[in-house]
Amino acid sequence: MTAARRDLSVLPAADWADGVADALAQRIEARPHLVLCLPTGSTPRPVYERLPAALSRAGAATRQASVVLLDEYLGLPAGHPVRCDAQLHRQVIKPLPEPPATFLAFDVDGPDPAAACAAYDAAIERAGGLDLVVLGLGTNGHIGMNEPGTGPDAPTRVIELAPSTIAAALAYGADPPPGHGVTLGLAGILAAREIWLLVSGERKAAILRAVLDGPVTTDVPASLLRGHPGLRIVADDDAWPG
Ligand code: GLP
Numbered sequence: 001m002t003a004a005r006r007d008l009s010v011l012p013a014a015d016w017a018d019g020v021a022d023a024l025a026q027r028i029e030a031r032p033h034l035v036l037c038l039p040t041g042s043t044p045r046p047v048y049e050r051l052p053a054a055l056s057r058a059g060a061a062t063r064q065a066s067v068v069l070l071d072e073y074l075g076l077p078a079g080h081p082v083r084c085d086a087q088l089h090r091q092v093i094k095p096l097p098e099p100p101a102t103f104l105a106f107d108v109d110g111p112d113p114a115a116a117c118a119a120y121d122a123a124i125e126r127a128g129g130l131d132l133v134v135l136g137l138g139t140n141g142h143i144g145m146n147e148p149g150t151g152p153d154a155p156t157r158v159i160e161l162a163p164s165t166i167a168a169a170l171a172y173g174a175d176p177p178p179g180h181g182v183t184l185g186l187a188g189i190l191a192a193r194e195i196w197l198l199v200s201g202e203r204k205a206a207i208l209r210a211v212l213d214g215p216v217t218t219d220v221p222a223s224l225l226r227g228h229p230g231l232r233i234v235a236d237d238d239a240w241p242g
Contacts, residue, residue: 010242
């Protein structure tokens with residue numbers, strides 16, 4: 001028996017994606033200038049599929065919102081379908097009835113990825129900071145590309161991908177897969193006003209248990225989110241059977 005937790009919402013798996021899409025649409029309706037950081041990966045995909053309908057139900061418009069990409073691979077050519085900017089454009093931006101005011105991605109096609117990270121941070125600051133960061137959860141506890149070993153002060157930076165992240169990129173069709181990426185750091189995630197950690201499916205159950213009930217440790221970067229006043233973990237009942 002698990003005690004009720006302030007930071008955890010659990011939805012039946014069949015309703016999870018609709019529930020998250022509706023919650024997102026309601027945020028945009030309440031704050032049309034929302035600065036919203038979004039992840040890629042398989043977890044948010046069903047949410048993104050439902051977003052246009054949810055926006056219409058909520059009467060929400062995205063033309064004043066800013067969408068910020070959470071992380072990106074290095075070494076994939078522009079337009080590569082596995083690139084995170086291409087995925088987010090395909091899955092979120094393009095299906096929207098109106099494009100957002102801004103879509104901020106990393107300029108990884110230039111010669112200097114570290115400069116791209118600095119430009120990304122500066123653009124977020126100019127936008128007034130992140131209102132909401134939506135995250136998926138890696139099976140090793142990573143968030144964005146903040147792999148195990150990442151501390152809470154980690155800045156936006158170039159990182160070496162963990163073997164499981166490289167394998168995932170290969171499975172998505174990046175062959176040869178990238179070995180490095182750039183990511184919003186944990187410091188930037190923790191600076192957001194709200195953080196939603198999306199977790200679905202049985203294969204995330206063990207890591208979600210560790211995130212919620214294990215020690216707060218850099219070995220499990222998502223555990224460092226605990227204690228953030230705006231943290232909301234939205235799991236389905238396959239990932240959190242209770
Ligand atoms: C990837 C991404 C993360 C994503 C996570 C989980 O490596 N860098 O942003 O949230 O792994 O992916 P999935 O949702 O496909 O399980």
